[in-house]
Amino acid sequence: MPLKVALQMDPIGLVNINGDSTFRIALEAQARGHSLFFYTPDKLAFVEGRVMARGFPIELRREPGNHVTYGEETEVDLGEFDVVWLRQDPPFDMGYITTTHLLDIIHPKTLVVNDPFWVRNYPEKLLVLRFPQLTPPTAIARDLQTIREFKARHGDIILKPLYGNGGAGVFRLDPNDRNLASLYEMFTGMNREPMIVQKFLPDVSKGDKRVILVDGEAVGAINRVPQAGETRSNMHAGGRPEKIGLTPRDLEICATIGPVLKEKGQIFVGIDVIGDYLTEINVTSPTGIQELERFDGTNTAERIWQVIEAKRGQ
Numbered sequence: 001m002p003l004k005v006a007l008q009m010d011p012i013g014l015v016n017i018n019g020d021s022t023f024r025i026a027l028e029a030q031a032r033g034h035s036l037f038f039y040t041p042d043k044l045a046f047v048e049g050r051v052m053a054r055g056f057p058i059e060l061r062r063e064p065g066n067h068v069t070y071g072e073e074t075e076v077d078l079g080e081f082d083v084v085w086l087r088q089d090p091p092f093d094m095g096y097i098t099t100t101h102l103l104d105i106i107h108p109k110t111l112v113v114n115d116p117f118w119v120r121n122y123p124e125k126l127l128v129l130r131f132p133q134l135t136p137p138t139a140i141a142r143d144l145q146t147i148r149e150f151k152a153r154h155g156d157i158i159l160k161p162l163y164g165n166g167g168a169g170v171f172r173l174d175p176n177d178r179n180l181a182s183l184y185e186m187f188t189g190m191n192r193e194p195m196i197v198q199k200f201l202p203d204v205s206k207g208d209k210r211v212i213l214v215d216g217e218a219v220g221a222i223n224r225v226p227q228a229g230e231t232r233s234n235m236h237a238g239g240r241p242e243k244i245g246l247t248p249r250d251l252e253i254c255a256t257i258g259p260v261l262k263e264k265g266q267i268f269v270g271i272d273v274i275g276d277y278l279t280e281i282n283v284t285s286p287t288g289i290q291e292l293e294r295f296d297g298t299n300t301a302e303r304i305w306q307v308i309e310a311k312r313g314q
Helices: 021-031 094-106 116-121 124-130 144-154 180-190 202-206 248-263 289-296 300-311
Strands: 004-008 035-039 044-047 050-060 068-070 074-077 083-086 111-113 138-141 157-161 171-173 195-199 208-214 217-225 240-243 268-274 277-282
Touching: 004 021, 004 050, 021 035, 021 050, 021 083, 021 289, 021 300, 044 094, 050 094, 083 094, 094 111, 094 116, 111 300, 124 138, 124 277, 138 144, 144 157, 144 180, 144 195, 157 180, 171 180, 208 248, 208 300, 217 248, 217 289, 217 300, 240 289, 248 268, 248 277, 289 300
Parallel strands: 004 035, 004 083, 083 111
Antiparallel strands: 035 050, 044 050, 050 068, 050 074, 138 195, 157 171, 157 195, 208 217, 208 268, 217 240, 268 277
């Protein structure tokens, strides 16, 4: 039976249809006979006991510049839907967190993907802390002395915002760098959050691997190679995607974290692996499935919907 599917995401009219994972997931849902409703996070509301959203029924097609047709704007009760996708990009701020609290109210009667309770409690750079045996030396701190001591121990480090995404605000500080105090002042002047620092991994020059997991199982990987002279390999920051396979170490990492992801309802997850180390577990709005499909022919969107349909008793 067809499912009623709502997409909570950034404006769908602006997405890159050849790279955006949400678009590919939605296109697969449509091909399977499910109906689609789109709204942006600012149109989510709690009104007198119901979780409501104002948006549009949509139809999608893979036509550049003509990829979406909107129906009439309407307000819907999300409690009447079968599936809601939580897919807006970070920053993982209080606005984002509030949407997870509202969607908690309707889940699991309405299946919210990924489970909003655990998206809220397992943001990208914090879930990895549960697996120190898999990660490079890491510290999370707002105290400058703590960060300085970490840098003194490891020499070459990466400093980045705790709740950022897409490679924004990522800095490499090598042993000769003199900018730590200035960067600290900049970050602490912007917000009250801690920062995350990790030992720099030279293997990043060979690429930052994005491994895709569906319901806790690895389905494939792409390699993201940074531009010459660039530390960041994120595709948002100009990283180049390349075909790559899964190594025994990748499979070991996935076997360790996969059961936790499955148990916590994290159906679609993208982890970042540099060399032998796990650096992030992305549960908010991971990307990479279109590149994986082009490289390996792996239809991750199909796998995702098979899991969801099974959970919905289809």
